[in-house]
Amino acid sequence: MFTYLRRRLRNSALLLLMASVLCFGLVVAAPGNVAQLIAELRFPGASKAMVDQVAQELGLNDPVPVRYWHWLQGVVQGDFGVAYITGEDVGEAIRNRIPTTMKLILGGSIVTIVLSAAMGLIGAAWPGRFPDHIVRVLALLGASTPVFFGGAVLILIFAVNLRWLPSFGDSSILSWILPSIAMAAPSAAVLSRVLRIGISEAMTRPYALTARAKGFPVLHIMLRDALPNAVPAYVSALGNMIGSMTIGAIIVEPLFALHGIGELFVSGVRTRDFMVMQACLLTFVLYVSLVNLVADLLMIAADPKLRRQVA
Structure with missing residues (x-):
């Protein structure tokens, strides 16, 4: 190791x-x-x-x-x-803006995990039925909708029309709900299909078929036997999605008036400030490298086969 x-x-x-x-x-x-x-x-x-x-x-x-x-x-x-x-x-500008970007990515990651897990489990629990079809349509819409369009729709519905949530700034925890959802929607859509396919494949394995023959409930088999075998692929895809959230931050931060690294990068591009652009790009690469490393370590911890290979 x-x-x-x-x-x-x-x-x-x-x-x-x-x-x-x-x-x-x-x-x-x-x-x-x-x-x-x-x-x-x-x-x-x-x-x-x-x-x-x-x-x-x-x-x-x-x-x-x-x-x-x-x-x-x-x-x-x-x-x-x-x-x-x-x-x-x-350097000081980036350090001052890191907390904002990290809060956004953390919120997006939490929403991504919750939504993708719920959608994936619902689709796997009722394969080929109405809930599975609904989840599949939602996943297709989420994966094909651009982040800036989804964010604008969220602002129009929940901030302008309903006035339930603020649409800009970071004055309270409510300010992070819409940006987190806008950031998480595409990733959650893709990950839900990864989890759904992984569980469905695991449910066709001999151990799952044997458990069904013994009379265990399908939900029990799915959570106890199939889900752990689908987790490594899910964790690997989750690491890639969280790493790519830096691209979403470049779009979401200016859209919701959040002063993070993504907004700093956009400002540097607009004014052709090369020092700012170089620093932001390198910070993004460092972040993606660290996230992928953590995802690989978690995947090894979750998969005994990989643990034996790297031992």
């Missing part, structure tokens, strides 16, 4: 290094003159001399490998640089 964990940590470190190269390269390769944009924001109608001065101050005239090395040295020490546009410390 420790050998597996050490190997995974090594691979995660290599992945982060490669991701840092890609993040820096993609941002640097973006078209446009950053120095001119920043100079015009600072000094409207800036001359070429002012543009050259800004480029010199920001080190934009240095070769790309030198710029990357300087940036990477700062990142290792927790220094992501200074935002080009606002002059704010990027």
Whole structure:
């Protein structure tokens, strides 16, 4: 187990290094003159001399490998640089916004687990019947509805028309209900089908058929025998879904006026602030790597076969 964990940590470190190269390269390769944009924001109608001065101050005239090395040295020490546009410390800005994004992802994860488990168990308990058909339709709608559209519909119904819940800010726990549901809906739809299929396959195995022949209730067999065998695949898919919630955060946070890392990234893209964009992208990659590592460890803990393979 420790050998597996050490190997995974090594691979995660290599992945982060490669991701840092890609993040820096993609941002640097973006078209446009950053120095001119920043100079015009600072000094409207800036001359070429002012543009050259800004480029010199920001080190934009240095070769790309030198710029990357300087940036990477700062990142290792927790220094992501200074935002080009606002002059704010990027590392501090991310640290201040992490709690908001983590609350959103935590709320989305809880709603995802509850909804997917309920829908998957309902569909597996009544296969081919009316509840299964209803759950299948809901899963199809949830998986095919874009996050921004689902969030807008939730705001229109529950905040504008019914006025049950707030639609922006994080003033109370009620403020997190609509964003969490908007974040969780696509993931819960997909995971419900994963759980439903896993339980249905497990119910056709010899141990389940033997238990039914002995007269055990179907619900008892499903929960005691079939569900544990469907959990590893569910946990693996859940890890991927929670990891991909960073994409949902980029959409949900501006939609509900939540000041998290996703909203910071959107602001950086809008103003072409490369330092902010690079830091946010690398933070997302780090988060996904950690979530996938935890999901793999939980999957190993839930599956005896995998435990024997990594022992």
